[in-house]
Amino acid sequence: MSTDPWIWIMGLLMLGIFSFLIKENPFYRWVEHVYVGAAAGYGLSMGYNNIINQAWDPLVVQGKLIYIIPIILGIMAYARFIKPISWLSRWPMAIISGAGAGNALYGATNSSLVAQVKANLLPLNSFNNIFMVVGVLAVMVYFLFSRDQKGPVKHFASGGRMLLMVTFGVSFGNVIMGRISLLLGALQSIFGKWLGIISL
């Protein structure tokens, strides 16, 4: 059994979360609150570091006065807590979402749409290639909601739906396997690092 107080803290916190499997209980709720506090504190620390490195140092040390603007915009976000001027908080939000939209317009379209369409332009010389070309078309037809799916289109769309079910099944299987890996890691920490019952 470990004598390191940090390992004990880790073990007890993990046990608290595991206790939820029995039923929701005060110990679990306490650990949950500690975790939320820690995560928020971590986020704040990172935020502080970013503000110092990206804004404060360039402004104060390097004398780049332009950095006063993002600082003011950042402070404006807090206007949402003061009702008469809460509308000011929309300005930084507008810039962030506008930049995200501009980025997505080219970046995401390029990587998700153009790249995927290009990757699917395969020579029809093997079963797998034919399956992929026809399969993607079938899925796209299934997502076509602007007109009624009747006759052969309906059957083609049903094929697309079936392929989507396989995709969801595969994703589900992957998620379960990933979670089991995490579970094994957590159990190793408890029984190995903390209690010393198993050797790592």
Add this chain to the structure above:
Amino acid sequence: MRKEIPIALSFLAGIIMLIDSFTPGNFAPRVELSKWLIIMSAFMVGIASVNLVRIHGANVISRRKGWFNSFSLLVMLVAFTYVGVMKYSYPEVETWKVLFQNFYDYIMSPPAAVMYAIIAFYVSSASYRAFKARSVEATVLLVAAVVVMLGKAPVGELIWSKFPVISSWLLNVANTTGQRGIMIGAAIGGFVTSLRVLLGLERGHLGGV
């Protein structure tokens, strides 16, 4: 002004990003804007913490049920922030670095890992209820999931040597095909939504002005 300026700012920020995509090299306004975004996002993180302090502070002050949990949350929030601020303010002091790393490794990461891990139990029990082979689609989903799991687990190969092969085909061909269809559909949706944001037609993120 309350409506027009945010829409104009959205458009301007989006256009700067867009111009960068079509110009060779780094477009200077975009480089600058990216730094501004980091700074503004850093301030935004603080908003979440202010909300936490407001809600949980009120719980502690009025001694509501579970106030001790709220108190623990606030203590943790203040402690982690303090250690983080000291670490970044005095990078030469080793104690703050070690303390920050210990906070991360032993207080923050383990509960997060267990939370994700116990989802395995809930997903399994939910799937038991949801995946009853009531229709052809549900059966296909169930079979694909089981085959992938058996293909990845060593016991699958012991049961039938073909499980890893089928699992690999499902992952690399069938799954890629389905994912590709979904990605193309989502990209078209994302393109339209982004365009609506830039043109000021989508304003939900601005509080629906």
